[in-house]
Amino acid sequence: MTEVVLSEGELAPPRSLRAVLRANPLLTAAAALGVVLVLVALLAPLIAPHPADAGSATHPLATFLPPSSHHLFGTDPVGRDLFSRVLYGARISLAVAAAVIGFSILVGLPLGVIAGALGGIADTVLMRITDIFLAFPALLLALALASVLTPSVTNATIAISITWWPWYARLARGQAASVAGRPFIAACKALGLSPTRTMLRHVLPNSLTPIIVQASADVGGVILTAAALSFLGLGAQDPTPEWGLMVNQGQAYFATQWWLVTFPGAAILISALAFNLLGDGLRDVLDPRRVVERR
Amino acid sequence: MNTTPLLEVRELAVRFGSVRAVDGVSFELARGPFGLGLVGESGSGKTTIARAVVRLIDADRGTIRFDGTDVLELAGAALRRYRQAAQIVFQDPDGTLDPRMRIGSALAEAATAHRRLPRQAVRERVDRLLDEVGLDNQHRRRFPHQLSGGQRQRVAIARALAVEPRLLVLDEPTSALDVTVQARMLKLIADLRDLHALAYLLISHNLAVVEQLCEETVVLYLGKIVEAGPTDTLLSRPAHPYTQALRAAVPDLEAKLPVRDAGAADTPARVDDWASACAYHPRCPLAIDRCRIEPPPLRAVEGRRVACHRAEDALANGYRPLHAASAE
């Protein structure tokens, strides 16, 4: 028929994962750190030298020991091994982050995509509902819950989740609305595809990138928020080895037993940093237009 | 042989707020193979008409009959069936394909949009479509950003053909392409027209493209038809001053003439009361008092329809090309 057209300035095929990682050192470093943290969280029971210390065990004879080869991070006011507690703390923090972000995406993404893709009344109604939830500050809600129910990691997670999901709805809605205006969506309509199929197979996949980026950056944010709540006494309670709680418990002794605050605090910092960088790196990599520059 | 037109547009009107983008347009498209060109500049309404024909936007007034049925009245399953029969290819090759879908999947989706096909049959269909538009099988696994603009436009055409339409609307299909790519694309459209006995509505601002691909042409200005008829007639002996201005403005590769008047032709300003005057009169070299108070009706003159009080004079004058070797 017509001659095969291969020479019209073709672009290179997509790069392998290895090439992507090599070209983005930031992403690679952050991803590696993130993997380490997840592994620590998963393997804590195996790596921790004194797993019982992460629970209610106390050692009245070994209190306030400085860092040593027996206790890498020292011991706390009731003699528990801080290293083990920090390792277990990773489980809690990452679990809370997973729960909050998972819930936010589960609720926010569909609401946002429907609002953005359909527009009109659906958009207005859904976004006003979102606005109502956006008005709740996490801290006040947690305070309210704490006064009604007993403060705990679970209740703190619920409080954070309720205030977190609206951001995802907004984000999804903005992206979906932008995608819905692009010519290929009009093409779907012209082809006769059903609106449902168009939304699920075309609008949704193209709305995911900012969500993914936000989610990875948010892990750090959730960890910080949970730690803040625990620090204020509204979240985890003793003996739960949550990082924020440990900072709270150690702050009075900061001048003399510095390790009580420093190690949990550093754990919070490093985790938040790692996931923030991961989010940044992902944002750069997931932009499909980057490949075009290589032409 | 069926001689009723495939598409009959009557008194089509589309408003955007207070702007009458399309204001009482009527034309017919014969059965394929046949091409009708819609020519005009910005604000002419040609793109709006294209979208109304494929029901991407709604019209305020008028009828669009496809095979005798008014498509503006259709809904539900009947509308879906019409969407199979009439397809559109957009101007911009960049946004026209889902960036996250491989070419093969996109074409498969189109091929199965209106009927179920076993997987093997879908594959064969996709391969055949790619072949028809001059792309290789390997392109099936590619993503849009891995293709050039011209290739993406070919995929857009293949996608439109996948549903086996009887009417194809091409909205400036080559404007965004490089000139060598454009030439190949025009040849492709011509070949496909022969292969499938296609009837198409070609929207373009480029008279030469319309001349190559369309037997008949409709010239639009500010939402109204100013002249319509056989392409060759319109281009060689235009009867409306605007058609003449369009024809004269096409730069010629061959020769250069001294500067004429670099005056104030510009994007036409919209005025709401065009109902009471000729829309072109502010720019028209032949305008007389009558043009300001009486809108010219579309009437038959020398084998075409033209909306001008002084069409006969315009024909007699001929057009003065701004930049061509010969004066006619």
Next chain:
Amino acid sequence: MKLALRDLRIAFGRRTVVALDELDLEEEEIVGLVGESGSGKSMTALAVLGLAGPAGATVQGSIALDGLELVGLPERKLRDLRGRRVAMIFQSPVSAFSPVFRVGDIFIRALRLHGIARGDAVARAQEALREVLLGPDLLHRYPHQLSGGQAQRIAIALAVALRAEVLLADEPTSALDVTVQAEIIDLLRLLRERERMSILFISHDLAVVAQLCDRVAVMRSGKIVEAGPTENVLQRPTAAYTSELIAAVPRLGTGRTA
């Protein structure tokens, strides 16, 4: 020799996008730079203004304006030149203007930036608008209130008001209606005579170049494949690519393909 480009090499990292050996623009001459997308023609123009560097490219070679070497010139000196001695107009004129300023303010700011007193600036702005056949009332409009043709004329008027010696025009008519395009082409020809401007006209449209340019250079993949007087290049092309470009232009009067 108004503008002389020699051995110009523009690259993004290891990828060379322009490898231009020689390109001249004489006084009061209109030279066309023709090519398709990716040919490097726009990058060449940006390099003249010293804007290729900020875009991430490395520039080597020589670009001489009346003998003054522009490559490697410090930013301060380049800023003095831009607009004042070498002006540039783009394909999308409306987006080239800051949307928060009225046209009149844009003129006054530009003129004052180059050391012209406010009173003179207003007069020059009005005079420039007359030159491009626009009424002075447009000075009060915002860019988004202008049509494409008007905006492009204003961009040209700015160059006139600043008494620019060289005008770099990057696809100035590609986004305009064909009737408006014809007027802009004529305007540029008029300006060459009246304002004694040298114009480098970048375009993918051979027919427009045929109308406007004294000489033309054809670019492909960063190199000039052919250059010479317009009539020679278009009637008797020596390079195969030039012939291909010429053949590809859809011509009126050639009959129907379908």
